[in-house]
Amino acid sequence: MTTINHISESPSTLKQEHSLILAIETSCDETSVAVVRDGKQVLSNMVSSQIDIHRRFGGVVPEIASRKHVDSITLMIEQAVEEAGIKLEELDAIAVTQGPGLVGALIVGVMAAKSLSLALQIPIIGTHHIAGHIYANRLISELHYPCIALVVSGGHTEIVYMESEGSFRLIGRTRDDAVGEAYDKVARAIGLPYPGGPHVDRLAMEAKKAVELPRSWLAPDSYDFSFSGLKSAVLNALNQSQMKGEPLDHGELARGFQESVIDVLVEKSMRAVKEYGAKQLLLCGGVAANKGLRAALTARSEADGVELVIPPFQYCTDNAAMIGAAAHLKWKQGAFDSLDFNVHPSFSLEKWMGQELEDKQ
């Protein structure tokens, strides 16, 4: 086992606010590297889709395979450092997404991070992907605790309660499809291209009427979600219109779907804000780009006098800057990982900061 002894021996001296962290995120499709100061100032945030990888590498890059990460990771690191205008020697730590995510994809980022950590003799911080999405909000606003985070993306739909900095309690999650996934599946059913979320959002915003679809509230006190039934309702509506030969307006169907999703997301997060006495509501994850959701949450927050924070789009989708922001929490504690740590494809958010909570739903 290899441990960076010169660091773990003197953790007390490291409890400080200032950090310059290089962060790596490769949990899924995007290869991203960022340089972040003090967990809130982004010096650079490179995402693989920003540069012409196809041209540079002379071929089509597969959407998911870890090979894409292998191909682009070193280039992304170089570009992130160059863009930040720093020297590698100035870095205090390397942060990397440890999980959750695709095992092969995570390994590429973690191996690159370990190599840098070893070469530069600086600590490494394994970071939780969802903690990253939540702390993306700190890149634009100071966080005031307690707060509630609504995490909505292609792979996640969660409500997280944070009593204080770095304390995460999962109070609600999807029991079947993630909200972004439900959008993609509905888009596919009505013949829209992938990724379908933005198309459904646009159709829904343009439609004058809505097809009435069910809301899945589950138990009255539950913060969990279920979108599978709604997906089936959309498919049934399509099937029935086909069988009866009555055309169905796809815009009206999209609006019915979107209204159902948004009603449930808004209602459950606002209820959590009230029950937990939250000072802020943080919207996080790729679906935070959905115009209907932003508008509905903004209107409801204003009406209820709740402070709502929504990061700009580049910090909503997967990016490394958010990983740097979350890793700063561990930097302050001097809580580093040894070089033999493993990726964790189904990493629990509640366990990341070393807390164990029994109160699971």
Added chain:
Amino acid sequence: MNLLSAKHAVRSMSEQDTEQIAAFVAKRCVPGTVIALDGDLGAGKTRFSQALAKELGVTDVVNSPTFTIIKEYEGEKLPFYHMDVYRISMNEADDLGLDEYFFGDGVSVVEWSSIITPLLPDQYLHLFLQYEGETERVIRITAYGEPYAAWVNEWKRSGMA
């Protein structure tokens, strides 16, 4: 080579019927069992997987693996590997090292399995879920090799569904 050994079709009138089929399968699962699922969007592939996981003693929430492709669960009886290859191609799936799951210690369930048929082991149980109405499904069961053919024959003899 996939050896076609037995075929059967059952009509499921409700989610409860589907759960009963999952329970039948779960009772026979051993380390290395592979269940392949196909059927349209909303046909109930994830629903079947959830029911099977529950029977295997998985207490965690089993939600859709579409985004992360593979999710691993600890079950009281056996580990449960839940896969969904909808988003990936054959070549990409080939990089995932699926054999480690298929020949591992747990039960593998593969949603949208027909995308990666050549990567499946020689022996597996295939279920095709066909939409027949709001809650009604026809489930076409095909066994490739043993012990799956024996399961299907046992199912037929039982006269269930």
